[in-house]
Amino acid sequence: CLGVAIFKKKDSVEGTREVYKDQRGRILVVEFIYGGMNFRLINIYVPNIEVDRREILEELKGLVVGKCIIVGDFNIKCSRLDVGKGVKVRWEKSRGIGMLMEIMREKGLLDVWRYENPEKREFTRRQLKEGTLKQRLHDKSHAIFNAHLVSKAVL
Template sequence: MLCSFWCDCVEKIREVYKNLRRRILVVEFIYRDINFRLINIYVPNIEVDSREILEELKGLVVGKCIIVRNFNIKCSRLDVGKGVKSRWEKSRGMLMEIMREKGLIDVWSYENPEKREFTWR
């Protein structure tokens, strides 16, 4: 059923960027006559590497984007366990700036503004 949905509705799927070393894959497609860009990204939890890959991401976010990601960045108090101190990281500021500049939202956090949940446990 799902395959039928995608086959019937999504057109002109093409890879536009791949950086396997940096763990980024960008695909563009047309859905209901609208162009979309799908970005799959993994940001390592090493601060210097995070900043470099976020700088690369900034140039890839154009048009209508869907980002499937693991940023490994604590964006709010709900992103850390209770009693764990969260220190400021430059990568957090960079990510927030990219989101503001590009008009991006974290859909899960938007839909669950007070929920604390982690996928790694």
């Protein structure tokens, strides 16, 4: 059984219920009550394959409602700070960036890590591949490779 998962500490929130999960294990949605308010938590994995990426992002668009927190791996670079130095990206063709930004605008989502760290560049993974250092962006509540997006209503 592969896919995304959500774990919670016993008695940390009330009324937890699964709302949706896709058959491939790439999206899991739960709702819960915390501090007397209803929240929706979405854990998502967006694959690198373009057709699958568009399908998953389209599915995500319909799931973002209310006070929503989205965590997961989007595999999308949204700015030059999201790639290693010297890496060339054709931004006009950057896979999925336009669709994700549109969802963020339409649904009032904020990339919390990038909002709090507008000029910071950090990486979670370093890999030497064919003599070249490959890096993956850091997750400290991070942005877009590993993202925490929230509805502005949550803040």
